Amino acid sequence: MPSKSFDFGASQTPIKTNAPLISHVDQINLDFKEKEVEKYAKEHKLGYVNLRNFPINPDALVLVSKDDAVEGRFVPIHAAGKELRFAAVDPTNAKLKEIAASYTAKGFVVQLYLISEESLSFVLRLYDKQAEKVGVKVLELNEDALESYDKEIAKMSALVEHFQSMSDVDILNAILLGSVKTHASDIHFQPEKGRVLLRYRIDGVLHQIFILPPDIYENILTNLKFSASMKLNVGYKPQDGKLNFQVTGRQIDIRMSTLPTEFGEAVVMRLLDSKKSIATFDSLGLVGRNRAVLEAALQKSEGMLLVTGPTGSGKTTTLYTVLHMLNTPDVKIITLEDPIEYHLENISQSQIRETEGYTFALGLRAILRQDPNIIMVGEIRDQETADIAVQSALTGHVMLSTVHTNSAVETIPRLLNMGVKRYLVGPALNTIVAQRLVRKACTACRKEVPLTGKIAAEMTAAMTEAKKAQPELEIPSVNHIYEAVGCPACGNTGYAGQVALFEILNVTKAFEELILAEATPREMIAQAQKDGMVTLYQDGLLKVLAGLTTIAEVMSVTSA
Template identity: 40%
Template sequence: MTSSSTTKTFPSSLFQGEAPVIQLLSHLILKAQESRASDLHLEPLSNAVRVRIRVDGALHEVQSLSKKLQESLVSRLKIMSASMDIAEKRLPQEGRFQFQCGIHIFDIRISTIPTIYGESVVLRFLERSSLPLGLSELGLEPEDHCILKNLIAQPYGLLLVTGPTGSGKTTTLYSCLQELNHPNQKIITVEDPIEYQLPGVNQVQVEKEIGRTFSSVLRAMLRQASNKIMIGEIRDAETARIAINASLTGHLIFSSLHTNDAPSALMRLQNLGIPPYLIAGGLRAIIAQRLVRRLCSHCKAPTDFTKYEETILGLKERSLSMCHPMKASGCSECQETGFQGRLGIFEILTISDLLRQDIHEKKTSVHLREHMRHHGIKTLREDGLKKVFSGLTTLHEILTNTLQ
């Protein structure tokens, strides 16, 4: 897979009067942005090119293009990235460029992958001028908000945020840094890519082509007398070891892992070869999270649970009286989807003395989940159900994004 950091900026006005395929590309990007899309997908089919956008995590087909436009669209995007090989169609490639529309500048990441019908392309958008959410905007329940504020106030330790791709991990990490970003703090990050620019924070972009990896930058960071360090993602054993050791030597470390829940993150660290005594000593907490669609405030309507749903939830008549479920309706404000924006659901596993003992004894993830239940720690599903009962999202959203 090829990639590079070379980035060009293209104002939307640049495309006016250009060849039709260039104007079409500009039109597709602008329309995707108007729809609040996070991604634009150009997918080759046997006789057409399907255009889809992802809004609030859900894919929507918006257009079908002539098959004749396929190669010229892909070639143009490769040229715009300045780092992709226009002649290479057999291997996946990655690139990036910037697109300016008025005062808004978007970083666009390109990913191509060869399919039987040609190269499939995904463009991922990130507005550079947007600011990370504050902690109070993440969707944390009041008690979880207090727990997280207390965790990031600690002088040292490792705080892990975990979840699948697109679950909002980076947003949570940035929110923590934003909360800590004061003149008396030196904060350094190593990221791939840098998704938000934070004034006052030293941000480093990974460049594997020149040897600037997560682990090499992290080693250098430890000599920079930093108070707080954010590692975009722990991807290998070396980075994990350096992060854990740094957390034990006076640094507060923030990072992310790709696992399904908090107990699985502990197993992942052990599988990377980190000794249990180091994990138990350095780790402060694990935050597992998902993003679910938020019901549109303009058109959501009261509803009742079906008997089947009541059975699934184990709700009694008394409990039902305290629930205020809502359903998606659809209106012009939400483009008839019934949803507008997303909110997080969370489980926060703090590392207590008892849990440290379990880690030392290499207890399984099943045992750790039982530990959570026994000590009243909310799971992802339980946190999601609270938001269903409050009318913020639907039961379907929670059931399709969490495990029992």
């Protein structure tokens, strides 16, 4: 589905104007009136059109407000580039002349057509049905607007009070601006009985922003569906679409999906900020030996690097960071993605379309014919993709991908379950990175708690284990850790920003032999630790000691 900007001007599918049934006598009268108008138009060397069966371009309709159309007794019927066609009942009408002149002054060429009163009233009725709902453009958001909304967005609930006096477009703008301002990754509209919840996902957690009245939501939904090229008249089955908006030169692409629910269509919008800077290993929280292992893995000219973790664990961000580091002029990199979340220069990125039969497996076969050095496949989740990925990793390609497993070691049985031959798994694999995202404690309000008692003992035990794996590991020596509190700066969540926890498994010869020997997960973990693997839990506690996050966060994403 093509992405469509909020900027109006792109030609839309014309709305078919189906005339209501009318009686035979009325029809003759109408025909007679139309003939009269046509004759008059000819005499005055004007075009004539009967709008009853004329396709009206919704982009044209929105160029003039309904009030102006009523007063000027005309409707805009066509807009393409700088060419406009106005269909008027009376070419001498002052309001019509004024509006036409205002467009001419902006460089538009306005052509006048003559229409009957019937044509006019017919299309004016369409305004209510279409123009007010569909063609409304969303402003190009600018930093000024961002600032002026700033306070209100900080107190989102206060914004709701202004809704009655705001236009639908302004409300939608406020919602989009709010998402940018709060660094939200997703916007959720969730209809319930008599109300619609608006929530943002910020740092991986959903926050309720405010409650919308259903009638306002209805208009916002229509706007959004139109902008995302969805079928407006379809609300009974799920739809997917794309749209984008701009904030001072920065384009935010949005993937939007709808789902019919008991109380209306639910909408989730995933914000993809194309200018969002690529993370670095530092900003990801990849430090020390973990970082060294990954950097060493990136030096290899073949083999697989797999990033694993549940949905929302930051796998894609890590892969993009790796791709960015590998992206030098002397290598050819091709990716297969769904969706393409960042656009990278000098890399061929291909969008998978499963619904149209363009699958990861099919794409991967095609990619191999393009002679790449490095291949990134969004996800390995079926045998076919797994088999081709393994084969390419064994035949001189660097293969990057993600697998949906909870720990690094679990990736081995996962690949075997997908049908990859046991004797190929070890040789194909270089490195497995398991990761989780935790929220960072807000530095404005976090509270020091002494590191004593049970927590201190647990900490010492875990750090002793980690030190066994990595003797060179530097453990912060502190006598306190932090708990989250909550303040206005962090929206009372106690957290701001995220950092990743890593568990990096280096597939050594010894580890490969364990795979062949059908070792248990416990044996594999022991070997991995012997080879230097610090677990997610241990890495989490290290980040607690470093003051980055809290025990509660680490516990919520790992098990000891």
